[in-house]
Amino acid sequence: MAPVNVYWSCHIRLRKLILLNMNQNSKLKLFILVGFALIAFAANSVLSRLALETNAIDASSFTIIRLLSGAIVLLVILKFFQKHSATETKGSWISSCMLFIYAISFSYAYLSLDTGTGALILFGAVQITMILVSIYTGSRLFRTEWLGLFIAFIGFVYLVLPDVSAPSVSGFLFMTIAGVAWGVYTLKGRDSKNPLSDTTYNFLRTIPLALLLVLIFFDNTNYSASGVIFAMLSGCIASGIGYTVWYMALSKLTSSQAAVLQLLVPILAALGGVVFVSEPITFRLIISGALVLGGVLVVILGKTYISKLE
Numbered sequence: 001m002a003p004v005n006v007y008w009s010c011h012i013r014l015r016k017l018i019l020l021n022m023n024q025n026s027k028l029k030l031f032i033l034v035g036f037a038l039i040a041f042a043a044n045s046v047l048s049r050l051a052l053e054t055n056a057i058d059a060s061s062f063t064i065i066r067l068l069s070g071a072i073v074l075l076v077i078l079k080f081f082q083k084h085s086a087t088e089t090k091g092s093w094i095s096s097c098m099l100f101i102y103a104i105s106f107s108y109a110y111l112s113l114d115t116g117t118g119a120l121i122l123f124g125a126v127q128i129t130m131i132l133v134s135i136y137t138g139s140r141l142f143r144t145e146w147l148g149l150f151i152a153f154i155g156f157v158y159l160v161l162p163d164v165s166a167p168s169v170s171g172f173l174f175m176t177i178a179g180v181a182w183g184v185y186t187l188k189g190r191d192s193k194n195p196l197s198d199t200t201y202n203f204l205r206t207i208p209l210a211l212l213l214v215l216i217f218f219d220n221t222n223y224s225a226s227g228v229i230f231a232m233l234s235g236c237i238a239s240g241i242g243y244t245v246w247y248m249a250l251s252k253l254t255s256s257q258a259a260v261l262q263l264l265v266p267i268l269a270a271l272g273g274v275v276f277v278s279e280p281i282t283f284r285l286i287i288s289g290a291l292v293l294g295g296v297l298v299v300i301l302g303k304t305y306i307s308k309l310e
Contacts, residue, residue, distance in 0.1 A: 026252075030249060030252050030253075033245050033246075033248055033249040034249045034253070034261060036242070036245050037242055037243075037245045037246035037249055038261060038262070038264055038265055038268060039268060040237065040238045040239075040241065040242025040243075040245070040246075041238070041242060041246075041262070041265045041268075041269075042119065042265050042268035042269040042271075042272050043233075043234070043237070043238040043242070043272065044106075044234050044238040044239060044242070045110070045115045045116075045118055045119045045122075045265075045269040045272065045273070046115055046269060046272035046273060046276050046277065047230045047231075047233055047234040047238060048062065048106065048107060048110040048118075048230075048234060049110050049113075049114070049115045049118070049273060049277050049279075050230050050276060050277060051226070051227045051230035051231060051234075052107065052110045052111050053110070053111075053277060054226075055222065056223070056224045056226045056227030056230065057222065057223040057224065057227025057228065057230070057231060058217070058220060058221055058222040058223065059104070059107040059108045059110075059111055060104070060107070060213045060214075060216075060217040060220075060221070061217075061221050061222070061223045061227070061231070062107050062227065062230070062231045062234075063103050063104045063106075063107045063210065063213065064210040064211075064213055064214060065228060065231035065232060065235060066103060066107075066231050066232075066234045066235035066239060067099075067100070067103055067203060067206045067207065067210050067235060068207060068210060068235065069231070069232045069235030069236045069240070070203050070235035070236065070239040070240040070243075071200070071203035071204045071206070071207060071235075071240075072236075072240075073235070073236045073237075073240035073241060074196070074199060074200040074203050074240045074243075074244065075200055075204065077196065077200070077240070077241070077244055078196055078197055078200045081196065089192065089193055089194045089197050089198050089201075090197065090198065090201040091197075091198040091199070091200075091201040091202035091205065092188065092198075092202070093205060094188060095185055095188045095189065095198070095202045096201075096202045096203075096205035096206050096209075097209070098181045098182070098184045098185040098188065099181075099185055099202050099203065099206055100206045100209045100210070101177065101178070101181040102178045102181040102182045102185060103178075103206070104213070105174045105175065105177040105178035105181065106118075106122070106174075106175070106178040108170075108174045109121075109122075109171045109172075109174035109175035109178060110171075110175075111171065112167070112168040112170060112171035113167050113168070113171040113172075113175060114167070114273055114277075114279045114285075115269050115270065115272060115273030115277055115279055116266060116267075116269050116270025116271075116273050116279070116281065116285055116289070117159070117167050117171075117285055118171070118175050118269070119265055119266040119268075119269035119270065120159070120266040120269075120270075120285065120288065120289050120292060120293075121156075121159070121167075121172060121175040121176060121179065122175050122178055122179045122182070122266075123179070123262055123263065123265050123266055124152060124155070124156065124179065124266075124292040124293070124296065125175070125176045125178070125179020125180055125182075125183065126179045126180075126182050126183040126186065126262070127152075127183070127259060127262070127263075127296045127299075127300075128149070128152060128153075128179075128183075128296070129179060129180045129183030129184065130183045130186065130187060130259075131145075131149060131296075131299055133183070133184075133187055144298060144299075145298070145299045147295075147298060148294075148295045148296065148297070148298030148299035148300075149295065149299055150295070151291055151294060151295030151298060152291065152292045152293075152294075152295030152296050152299070153295070154291055154295075155287075155288045155289070155290070155291025155292035155293075155294075155295060156288070156292060158284070158287060158288045158291065159172075159284065159285075159288035159292075160172055185202075195247035195250070196244055196247060199243055199244070199247065203240075259296075259300045260297060260300055260301070263293045263296060263297060266289060266293065267289075270285065270289075
């Protein structure tokens, strides 16, 4: 074989090895980012339940500290990475209001909900909200997608049927409101050109609303050192850094992949509730969780996979 041919053969093989190695490193990085983000989402539920179930802090103070600490951390991250960003956008007041409604409803819901139940209601409501908005804006659903939506609805109905183990009505309503607000917030951020910047300014805009909470509930505040720490961990790491890492991962995930991966959060939250809050996993939660998450999964995959079989 001629020296030139040998050279090009070795060059091509080396290039393939480098590209393969880069691809594997990229997949590993994505796996780490997604794993951290999903754990952070579940940690929000666990931290909230730890703080509120033990009366270590009241719901309004938890929300205020969570939003404020999240805003500070995101602002630091934004300033650190700002030189790498060509476009700086600043979110919107609508998104900020949705973020605030989500945060305050989330906190009050966990006064009476178990960790896994709350996460199931939240992420089920998020996905169903996004599906219903899609229908409202003119998207046509396949029969399998309607079937999935019906299955998920049955799961919610079963979850709240009058029974000893059913969640409280107030907790269910608060968490449903939180899920709807987060769903709208997610939809508003779909076209964001700079998610980190938008998220930071959305958090910053919640501060006036948080201060309003201080004035309204000043006489009913109740907090301890552990409650403040739980709220700060929820705001700084599980919310601030968690949301940032999730947005980093989203750029490499399809919409269907992102939606399906989020269905793991209620499972992780339920396990966290067992380990850290000593909560039992009830038969009702297992059945309703299977129906809600399974139904949403059918909706998500219906258009891309199941519909091809029709």
